[in-house]
Amino acid sequence: MRVLTTFTFLLMTVITNGQTVSKYIIVDQFGYRTNSEKIAVVRDPLTGFDASESFAPGFNYALVDATTDTQVFTGNVVPWNSGNEDDSSGDRAWWFDFSSYQTPGTYYVLDINQNLRSYEFSIADDVYEEVLKHAVRTFFYQRAGYEKNATYAGNDWADSASHLGNLQDTECRKWDSPNDASTEKDLSGGWYDAGDYNKYTHWTANYVFDLLKAYIENPNAWSDDYDLPYSNNGTPDIIDEIIWGMDHLLRLQETNGSMISIV
Known part of the structure; x- marks a missing residue:
């Protein structure tokens, strides 16, 4: 036997x-x-x-x-x-x-x-929780001028904050007046576009709108534990990301209410 x-x-x-x-x-x-x-x-x-x-x-x-x-x-x-x-x-x-x-x-x-x-x-009933977590984390990886250290990004994707040098994001000048210091503005923050270093105002506004809508439609779906530097601060991580985008949009607004269209 x-x-x-x-x-x-x-x-x-x-x-x-x-x-x-x-x-x-x-x-x-x-x-x-x-x-x-x-x-x-x-x-x-x-x-x-x-x-x-x-x-x-x-x-x-x-x-x-x-x-x-x-x-x-x-x-x-x-x-x-x-x-x-x-x-x-x-x-x-x-x-x-x-x-x-x-x-x-x-x-x-x-x-x-x-x-x-x-x-x-x-x-399982929670199969989309991990997917949702990483969908939100993509915005962290796309943040401009923000360090992604290995603790949160992993060794393969860690890097320092970029585009914060002389005449870069914190000292932006109008494209047609590169030598005119009076046009300088701090346009740091926001998210890079899909495959380049451009930051488009229209797309940023869309991202913020969609993230806000997602939160409003189901606020209980979003938690504060997505393994990000700003996790566990008492605010859902999706809201932290919305604030990051909104702060950038506010920097893009001119005194007459118009918006700079691209960085």
Whole structure:
């Protein structure tokens, strides 16, 4: 009996280790809430950059507990859109719906017939909390003239405060009067644009508006513990970020009420 048990364990280990992660079995790697719709999408590329590839799913699929490698839910894939190509992705697709399974944990989706699997994901009611935290933290990384030390940014992304030197953000001059010291203004702060060092007033105002709206719509969703230098100060971190943006906008306002459009 002991020999049989050992052999069974080794067999299960080989089967588990033999599974290959497939890029054609798509899951929401943020995770799924317990009561939410839960669907894995299986794709077969027909048009586009990967049109030379193909994937034909097996008929039988399973939701597998990643901790125990136990199949906790099984079912069949169903053609999406009657098997027709999706115009936006260039793929033919199938759905594996496991919405009825609601037990929290870490899982992956398995193509039983082909021994192919998805990446791991979580089922839990708090799956979006970590996502929300890092969405807000992106504004910290985009702050202009603000140190990001390794404690908060990590060693790979740490840097010192930039653009605070001579004739930089604290001593900005009008673009068409670079030698006229009388035009100097402190326009420090704000956030860099997506891929450059420009700071656009219109975009900054949009960011502030959207952050304010997000807070007003659900103030209880925002906490003060996003691992930022200004966390745990008694103010939700999203409000700290809004204040940072507003302070920059106030520096951009001229005495006649107009706004400088770009730094």
